[in-house]
Amino acid sequence: MCALKQPIDDLKSLKRIMHTNPYHFNLLSDEERITSFKEAIEQKARGTVYDIGAGCGILSILASHYSDSVYSVEINPNTAKLADFNFKKFSNIHLINKDARDIIFEDKADLIICEMLDTALIDEEQVPVINSIIKYLKDDGDIIPCKVFNGVEIISMDRDYICYEDIEANQNPDYDIMSNFLIYNEIEFKNKIEEDLEVNIDFKVLKKGIISGIKITTFTLLTEDIICGPTPMLNPPLLVPIEKLNVNIGDKIKISLSYRMGGGLNSIKTRVKRVS
Numbered sequence: 092m093c094a095l096k097q098p099i100d101d102l103k104s105l106k107r108i109m110h111t112n113p114y115h116f117n118l119l120s121d122e123e124r125i126t127s128f129k130e131a132i133e134q135k136a137r138g139t140v141y142d143i144g145a146g147c148g149i150l151s152i153l154a155s156h157y158s159d160s161v162y163s164v165e166i167n168p169n170t171a172k173l174a175d176f177n178f179k180k181f182s183n184i185h186l187i188n189k190d191a192r193d194i195i196f197e198d199k200a201d202l203i204i205c206e207m208l209d210t211a212l213i214d215e216e217q218v219p220v221i222n223s224i225i226k227y228l229k230d231d232g233d234i235i236p237c238k239v240f241n242g243v244e245i246i247s248m249d250r251d252y253i254c255y256e257d258i259e260a261n262q263n264p265d266y267d268i269m270s271n272f273l274i275y276n277e278i279e280f281k282n283k284i285e286e287d288l289e290v291n292i293d294f295k296v297l298k299k300g301i302i303s304g305i306k307i308t309t310f311t312l313l314t315e316d317i318i319c320g321p322t323p324m325l326n327p328p329l330l331v332p333i334e335k336l337n338v339n340i341g342d343k344i345k346i347s348l349s350y351r352m353g354g355g356l357n358s359i360k361t362r363v364k365r366v367s
Contacts, residue, residue, distance in 0.1 A: 102129065105149070110173045115147040121324035128206065128235070129153055131313035135233045138201035143191045143220060148174035148184070150204050155181045158202070164191045192223040199229045205280070210255070210309045210321070210329040211241045211350070213359065218284050218352040225281065234280045236319075238312040239326075241278070245270035245294050245344060248304040248330055253356050256306070256328040258321060266330060269302050269338065270294040275348070289349040293366065296342040303335045305346060305361065329356075334363045343367075 106119045119125060128150055136157035143164050145151050151163040151174070161184045165171040171188040178184045187194060203224065209215035221234075228234060248266035256264065275290050296302070309326040311319050320326045338344065347362040 102126065105152070109147055109149060110176045111147045112170065112173065115170070115173070118146065118324050119149060121322050123319060123322045124325040125149070127313055127317055127319035128204075131235050131317050132204070133157065134314055134317075135202050135235060139198050140202045140204065141191075141196070141200045141224070141227065143203065143205040143224065144207035144217075145174055145186075146170055146206075148177045148186075150206060151184050152177065152181060154202070154204065155184050159183060160185065160198075162187060162196070162200075164189065164194065166190050191220050194224075196224075196227045199227050199232070201229055201232050203228050203232070203234045205234065206236075208236070208239075208309075208311065208326055210326045211307050212239065212278065212309075212352040213329075213350050213354065214356050216353040218278075218286055220353075221280050222284055222286070225283070228281070233314075236280065236311045236313045237315065238277065238279045240274050240310045240312075241276050242272055242274045242308050242310070243292060243305050243346070243348065244268055244272045244308075245296070245302045245333075245346065246304045246306045246330065247298075247300050247302055248332070250304075250330065251332050253329065253331050253359065256330055258323050258327050266304065266306065267298065267300070268306070269298050269300065270296055270344070272308075284352065286352045286354070287349070288352065289347070292346045292348060294344045294346065296338045296340060296344060299339050300337075301335055302333070302338050302344065302363075304330055304332045305348070306330055331359055331361060333361045336363055336365065338365075 136154040142151040145163040207217040343366040351358040
């Protein structure tokens with residue numbers, strides 16, 4: 092069992108002693124993200140836990156206090172070295188430096204943590220990885236996160252390239268919202284997920300002007316009652332340029348949106364049509 096078998100109440104103290112690289116330091120500095128995952132882990136961690144895409148290992152450490160064994164999987168060898176150092180005091184955490192899809196797990200998990208998240212699950216391999224390893228979850232097991240909702244709205248923006256919104260600078264966003272907000276899909280991680288998505292979404296224009304993009308926003312359910320994001324380091328909204336179109340209030344616009352989850356931002360395709 093781990094050497095420090097009690098709940099971790101002081102995240103700030105834990106973060107100070109963690110060895111990280113700049114990217115994972117920023118992840119640990121995202122207070123909403125890390126405290127939400129901590130609360131979810133406190134609710135769900137038990138027995139055998141798999142932490143997939145573990146990074147520097149903070150979620151594995153949090154889970155170790157409520158579990159018998161934590162299998163912490165990290166594909167990047169340099170990041171795995173950081174995690175290995177951080178795990179030295181925790182005898183019930185087992186580091187595996189491999190692609191999770193190549194691992195044959197001997198035991199089924201009571202909980203799978205997979206925080207390889209990205210807006211609409213496009214630019215990270217969360218979905219293909221979960222599809223590969225979900226067979227190792229017990230029938231009564233849990234997964235964190237358990238579900239995401241993806242929504243979209245039409246915007247007017249100056250940029251002609253795909254980019255993420257800087258949430259921390261959101262006091263002066265460089266776009267105008269031109270339509271209603273619509274949830275276009277819901278993904279439950281316990282179910283087999285179709286990696287290719289194609290949807291047609293009907294909008295009503297709320298402002299006169301030129302539409303030139305869409306804003307995709309993802310809301311993450313870590314458990315049935317803990318929702319998180321978007322935050323600076325967890326699914327910041329994605330701004331995607333579309334064909335420009337002059338519109339008036341009340342106009343109806345159909346957007347066709349397709350992409351491959353885990354296929355990268357280059358897989359995003361859009362079509363715009365005015366509906367008479």
